[in-house]
Amino acid sequence: MMCDTSMLPQKLAFVDIETTGMSPVYDRIIDIGIIRVENSTVVEQYNQLVNPHIPFSPFIQSMTGITPEYLEDAPAFEDIYPTIYELLKDTVFVAHNVRFDYGFLRNEFKRFDISFSSKQLCTAKLSRRLYSRYRRHNLSALINRFGFTCEHRHRAFDDAQVLWQFYQKIMHEFPPEKITVAIDHIQKRPTIPNQLDPGVVDTLPETSGIYFFYDKEENLLYIGKSNNIRSRVLSHLSSDYQSGKQMQMVKHIARIDFEVTAGELGALIRESYLVKKLNPIYNRQLRRNRKLIILKKITTDSGYDSAVLETLTHIDPDDINHIIGIFPSLRRAKNFLVYLREKYSLCEKILGMDASKGSCFSYHLGECRGACIGVEPARKYNARFLLAFAENRIKPWYFDAPIKIVEKNDNEELVETFIVDKWCLIRQMVSNRQQSSIPLEPVFDMDMYKILTRRLPHLSYGLHRT
Known part of the structure; x- marks a missing residue:
């Protein structure tokens, strides 16, 4: 009835x-x-x-x-x-x-x-x-x-x-x-900023993708990603009281745009790429210096493992097995070295932190086990060195060849394919209104690395060797 x-x-x-x-x-x-x-x-x-x-x-x-x-x-x-x-x-x-x-x-x-x-x-x-x-x-x-x-x-x-x-x-x-x-x-419905057309909320899709906030002068304020674009944008608009920066940003939003992706991985990758390329005002976490400080593993003439600091504008994928740390600044890198030296009793002379002759200062304090003067064998010291840097070093690539990751939306109207090798995205293919293929320069990117290491263990679907 x-x-x-x-x-x-x-x-x-x-x-x-x-x-x-x-x-x-x-x-x-x-x-x-x-x-x-x-x-x-x-x-x-x-x-x-x-x-x-x-x-x-x-x-x-x-x-x-x-x-x-x-x-x-x-x-x-x-x-x-x-x-x-x-x-x-x-x-x-x-x-x-x-x-x-x-x-x-x-x-x-x-x-x-x-x-x-x-x-x-x-x-x-x-x-x-x-x-x-x-x-x-x-x-x-x-x-x-x-x-x-x-x-x-x-x-x-x-x-x-x-x-x-x-x-x-x-x-x-x-x-x-x-x-x-x-x-x-x-x-x-949430409260809409005065300068934003209220009707724009009705155009936002409830799908995975990225969204863009612009002010009235068309300055790009923010790029975000979500599994539900509309829900995430509405949460921005309804929570502008939670922080001063958030309030300032929301107050200036005059236009919202978006790009639909097939799934969460595509949204993460696209957000990371566009934030670095377009440099929005309110994106802090993904905005990075063009220069990176890396710690590279070397072996001294006496057979002890050590690390050298290098400043690079990009990282060659073939070098990642030798990298034991990546940092946004020299200060962060040096602080990290000090922390590991103290925690694992590493030798500051072998690490290049003490230029004096003879034993290092830490040896006299009982904080070094004598690798600097040959008291501790290289084999024993190197095992502790590898343990110290194990958590922070770049993980070895899981596969012996490039892999293909395929994402589809619920209705399979949008299909995205990512070709990845040695933690680098080397090609992206999109199939929706037309077929398109985007070749990319195979450069190691720390944010891409973090995205892939978090997501790959959960991507048993759509994962293929090429």
Whole structure:
């Protein structure tokens, strides 16, 4: 029995679109389906292919079954936007992962100087809220779980019909109070800075990627990454009181942009690369000097292991087996050497920290075991030396050849491939709206090294030897 719907939104538009790719700025709509519902009754339906007048990848063609030839006689968006605008007018915009569909349509309208805004309702979030016992909530999962009818998956009108079926199901299954509470929770919004267009929040996707904050002069304030771009950006906007720097940054945000990635690894890699390249004002942790201080392992003429400090602008991957420490400053490197010397009773003369003749000063204090004057054998000293630097040294490369790491988003609409060798990213390939391959100079990067050492043990999926 259907619940009393008087407490629920009375005018809804169930919307689905298919596009040439993932970016609402650069890509275009190729298929749109709309079901307008008023007072629980379908009053209008719209099913239309759209000619994007730009190429799109074989992957999109295979997924949707829509080819460029299929769209030759279809209208462009400029021919149909008045009809679409009227269908959506005064409704709650309902879609699965609504930021994607809503963001695309806002950008399509914007190209014709039309400001479009609407309340939104995400059926993916609604499913998670009402059916929290289930793990997956993508559209295919809902179809299989509840037995919904969908003749052509990844065609816009058929997918929009699934959304209407889902909404009908929850109206039969749950009391209106529970649905209303779930909708209210989903539609909560943070305070938006005065100079930021409130509508920009509605364009942010709930997927992995990176985001950019700009001020009104287009200065880049910050680059961040997240598994859920929208959620992370909203947390910035709603927590500006937590620190003075955060408050200053949020106060100046005038524009937000983003790039979608296939997964967390792609977001981490892209953030690390772009922070160093673009040098945003509020990124501290990933902004690094072009110069690095390294500790390199050497062996003295008398057979004792030692370390020398070198200043480099880049590190050759073939040299990483000899590197036992990397530091952002000379002071940090020297302090580290002092710490290890004291903890492991290393010889300051062998480490180059004491230039006097004879035994080192620490030997007289009982802090050196006499390697400086040959009292301690090299074999015994070297074992302790290796133990001292074991935790901080660069780990050996796990593989005997380059590896390929493949990441896919939930719908496999975006696929990223990373070729990695000796902790260096040497090539990145992206497949979404088009195939692209980005060769990179194989230079060792400490941030990339940290990303890979944290992530590789957890990447049994999508990991291949080349």
